Amino acid sequence: MKVLSVASELYPLIKTGGLADVAGALPIALAARGVDTKTLIPGYPAVMKAVKKPRKVHEFEDILDERATLLEVRHEGLDLLILDCPPLYERSGGPYLDSQGRDYPDNWKRFAVLSKVGAEIASGALPGFKPDLVHVHDWQAALVPVYMRYAEAPEVPSLITIHNIAFQGQFGATVFPDLGLPGHAWHEALEYYGTISYLKSGLLTAHALSTVSPSYADEILTPEFGMGLDGVIASRADDLYGIVNGIDADVWNPSSDPLLASHYSATSLKKRAGNRAALVERFAFDGDDGPIFCVISRLTWQKGLDLVPEVIDEIIDAGGRLAILGSGDSSIESALQTGATHHRGRVGMVLGYDETLSHLMQAASDVILVPSRFEPCGLTQLYALRYGCIPLVARTGGLADTIVDANEAALAAGVATGIQFAPVTTDAFRRAIRRTLRLYRDQRLWSQMQKQGMKSDVSWNRSAAAYADLYQRLVAKGQ
Numbered sequence: 001m002k003v004l005s006v007a008s009e010l011y012p013l014i015k016t017g018g019l020a021d022v023a024g025a026l027p028i029a030l031a032a033r034g035v036d037t038k039t040l041i042p043g044y045p046a047v048m049k050a051v052k053k054p055r056k057v058h059e060f061e062d063i064l065d066e067r068a069t070l071l072e073v074r075h076e077g078l079d080l081l082i083l084d085c086p087p088l089y090e091r092s093g094g095p096y097l098d099s100q101g102r103d104y105p106d107n108w109k110r111f112a113v114l115s116k117v118g119a120e121i122a123s124g125a126l127p128g129f130k131p132d133l134v135h136v137h138d139w140q141a142a143l144v145p146v147y148m149r150y151a152e153a154p155e156v157p158s159l160i161t162i163h164n165i166a167f168q169g170q171f172g173a174t175v176f177p178d179l180g181l182p183g184h185a186w187h188e189a190l191e192y193y194g195t196i197s198y199l200k201s202g203l204l205t206a207h208a209l210s211t212v213s214p215s216y217a218d219e220i221l222t223p224e225f226g227m228g229l230d231g232v233i234a235s236r237a238d239d240l241y242g243i244v245n246g247i248d249a250d251v252w253n254p255s256s257d258p259l260l261a262s263h264y265s266a267t268s269l270k271k272r273a274g275n276r277a278a279l280v281e282r283f284a285f286d287g288d289d290g291p292i293f294c295v296i297s298r299l300t301w302q303k304g305l306d307l308v309p310e311v312i313d314e315i316i317d318a319g320g321r322l323a324i325l326g327s328g329d330s331s332i333e334s335a336l337q338t339g340a341t342h343h344r345g346r347v348g349m350v351l352g353y354d355e356t357l358s359h360l361m362q363a364a365s366d367v368i369l370v371p372s373r374f375e376p377c378g379l380t381q382l383y384a385l386r387y388g389c390i391p392l393v394a395r396t397g398g399l400a401d402t403i404v405d406a407n408e409a410a411l412a413a414g415v416a417t418g419i420q421f422a423p424v425t426t427d428a429f430r431r432a433i434r435r436t437l438r439l440y441r442d443q444r445l446w447s448q449m450q451k452q453g454m455k456s457d458v459s460w461n462r463s464a465a466a467y468a469d470l471y472q473r474l475v476a477k478g479q
């Protein structure tokens with residue numbers, strides 16, 4: 001089967017979050033199941049710089065008033081289609097924000113053009129490649145099924161995956177005439193309380209919808225989690241699927257990861273000590289007794305990290321340490337910085353994005369904190385399972401689906417892999433930290449949990465099979 005995937009970021013070329021990991025790993029996992037994927041991404045400077053000798057495969061003379069070139073290249077096991085359009089993508093900031101952290105004012109156009117190109121490829125613009133199915137990710141690619149719906153060409157079955165419903169691609173109604181869609185598309189698909197919502201229109205027009213865990217698929221049907229789109233999603237409930245993310249088990253492998261100070265496996269957990277020593281040095285901790293907690297995250301309300309400053313004392317008083325890597329909301333950044341300054345030698349913070357350090361932190365820390373208010377799937381808890389770092393997570397979305405709480409029954413059965421807590425409040429979080437510290441004191445139990453986590457199948461195996469199966473069904477239905 002041939003699939004066109006459309007995404008606005010893709011590991012290892014350009015990443016701001018988990019979407020990139022999934023867009024990069026899923027095609028490789030699916031290849032083993034006979035699914036050939038080509039992935040369309042924008043030609044950001046980082047992408048253009050990294051790929052070697054791409055081939056020019058198509059020229060778009062006028063795509064929403066822009067000229068664009070489509071390049072094709074194979075890069076690290078991925079077949080890529082790169083949309084080279086310098087006026088839209090050659091920018092000095094990130095994929096979505098300028099260097100001051102502001103949205104690019106023409107994001108509506110940057111991702112409408114990406115989507116329109118996706119739709120044109122689906123209808124055969126690229127000689128020799130006619131996809132059987134189109135899989136699009138998040139709002140940035142959500143107009144692909146919309147352009148397909150209103151095109152002359154026959155529609156190709158499509159699947160839209162929601163990775164983060166908090167970002168919906170909402171723009172003023174004034175851009176509608178520039179999207180190149182017929183007038184009736186306004187009421188049929190795009191209009192959202194007088195504005196335009198790319199995500200809503202994709203959810204209405206794609207043949208199927210999915211999100212990245214079964215629990216989150218249930219949650220987004222409710223007003224609490226649907227973020228204004230629960231009604232739209234409920235209207236598509238029969239076509240909604242929840243498939244939990246996997247991780248790239250080669251990139252994240254503690255026995256061969258080149259980014260670690262010391263390699264180890266479930267049978268040589270003592271060797272984690274080499275990573276621990278490197279982490280203690282990197283964060284300038286004043287010793288290495290007691291548990292090391294870590295945070296690796298975008299620092300946002302979604303991730304619940306405003307609660308972390310509230311539990312620092314709990315960790316420090318028990319002789320623990322806290323290593324933080326992240327960036328995001330300035331109020332959360334400064335509250336955590338204050339904690340680090342206050343507890344120098346016990347709390348350390350690296351502000352920013354550092355893929356290399358994130359690997360070392362997973363391999364060195366005892367506990368990763370993931371107190372998310374909502375979490376479609378979450379990847380850091382999966383990396384943690386693989387690295388013998390115990391996840392302390394909020395009981396929500398994919399966190400609830402992937403971590404087995406260390407309650408009495410699970411401990412007795414030897415199946416516990418982490419600690420869950422709910423609701424996401426300071427009190428419940430604090431109680432969960434105390435419970436974690438009690439478990440840590442019983443080192444026999446603790447290493448049993450580590451081993452159990454390391455045994456969990458967090459690879460793409462099962463999930464790639466579920467996607468391949470869903471693709472098959474959608475293609476069969478469309479025939």
Ligand SMILES: Nc1ncnc2c1ncn2[C@@H]1O[C@H](COP(=O)(O)OP(=O)(O)O[C@H]2O[C@H](CO)[C@@H](O)[C@H](O)[C@H]2O)[C@@H](O)[C@H]1O
Nearest residue numbers: 017018019163297298326352353354355358376377378379
């Ligand atoms: N400062 C930093 N330095 C280095 N690495 C950092 C970092 N901050 C974050 N990361 C990395 O970025 C990724 C974050 O992925 P997540 O799945 O946890 O959340 P995100 O909200 O971005 O993704 C959304 O999409 C994914 C994919 O579907 C869902 O799992 C998730 O629930 C949803 O919110 C991980 O690979 C993590 O290691």
